[in-house]
Amino acid sequence: MTQSWLGMDVGGSKIHIRIEDSAGQARMDAQWPTGRWGGESYAFKAARMAELIALAAGQAGLAAPPRAIGIGAHGCDTPDECTRMTALMAGHFPDSACQVVNDAALVALCASQPHAAGLIAGTGSVAAALGPEDHWLLAGGWGWLVGDEGGASGLVREGIRAVLTDWDRGRSDDPLAIALTRAFGADHLLDLPSQLLRQPVSVWSRHASVIFECLQAGSPLAAGVVDAAAESLAELIARLCRRGARIDCVVAAGGVIRHQPPLFDRLAARLRKHDPRLSLLLLACPPVMGGVALARRLVAPSLVRSVSRGA
Known part of the structure; x- marks a missing residue:
């Protein structure tokens, strides 16, 4: 049979x-x-x-x-x-x-590797790897209100935080401020935080692509947001290692990491900085x-x- x-x-x-x-x-x-x-x-x-x-x-x-x-x-x-x-x-x-x-x-x-970690950067973000007692350890995955840095929702939230901080410093001409205000259909960038409560996260998180478009356009704020996102994703892997996970490679999945090479490249560089032996692959x-x-x-x-x- x-x-x-x-x-x-x-x-x-x-x-x-x-x-x-x-x-x-x-x-x-x-x-x-x-x-x-x-x-x-x-x-x-x-x-x-x-x-x-x-x-x-x-x-x-x-x-x-x-x-x-x-x-x-x-x-x-x-x-x-x-x-x-x-x-x-x-x-x-x-x-x-x-x-x-x-x-x-x-x-x-x-993954074919026995000590691979999984990393998802889609709407949210989370990492998983086997711990020392063969239990699966998780890091991240807390949702957009308090976490999900590196996921689409976290990127949008941090993009809004960046333009509001810039406003407090007396600036509002960064391409990211203009693009996010337009994407949300807001009257003013100060209205951006309330926009996150008016629609489901599955809807407004799609504006994460705006951040990468502004990155290509030379926005310093967008560059800072993407750099911080890569650092946060690398930190998820570092937390798993500190808890005893043996990790030889990281397999990444999710729409953001798959479709945004700037984030993938920055994450790969930070993982190598953490451990030169760590490789980053896209889920195939x-x-x-x-x-x-x-x-x-x-x-x-x-x-x-x-x-x-x-x-």
Whole structure:
């Protein structure tokens, strides 16, 4: 009987499931909206994931449950939370090896290196790496109100802070001040902070591209914001190292780090300054592939294939 391996990536907006056979060929690969998630009980979340796994297994035509199930779940932020969710999923699939980790860990699991860290700079920012007791350690991911430096929301927030500080110093002619005021449709740059409360972060964080456009136009304020963002992302990795994570390379994912080379280049330089041996790669596959790698590793580590070489 052909064995199968299932990977699942549960994000804030979508759930991605991929099932592979023993040869590494996809039996199915599909996505669904996450739906209700934040604030729901562990039992509710486990039932939702189990429902979709059963649906995916049916679509793949499996005659038996997957041999192993590797899940990266948004909101499983501590070892205790991951252990509890793993136990619930094992109850739904007693004949499958199961493990639940934070969804950020899937980025690291996509790398062929055993000591890779995952770094996401999308709307928000977070880093993940294996700690000394094989628990996944997280740094960052606090949300735009108090963190997410280096993510789109943090970049916009810090861009607004920079132009307001410049205003207090008697200046308002930096290209970033003009561009952000125009992007938000504000009457005056002093109205920018209130704009962050009038729309969802998923909407206004898209203005992060304005900062990079101003950087190319020679804005000193934009340059300072991007430099600080790179420093903050490098600091996430440094925190993981100080907590005992062994990190040989950093695998980066997320729309900001992928589509903004100036941030990638600055981050690479700061990582080398922290440790000359640290390399920075871009994730070259969907994070759900990390879930498949996790599933394979649960049963036989030798079956874990290289699924990302970076770009």
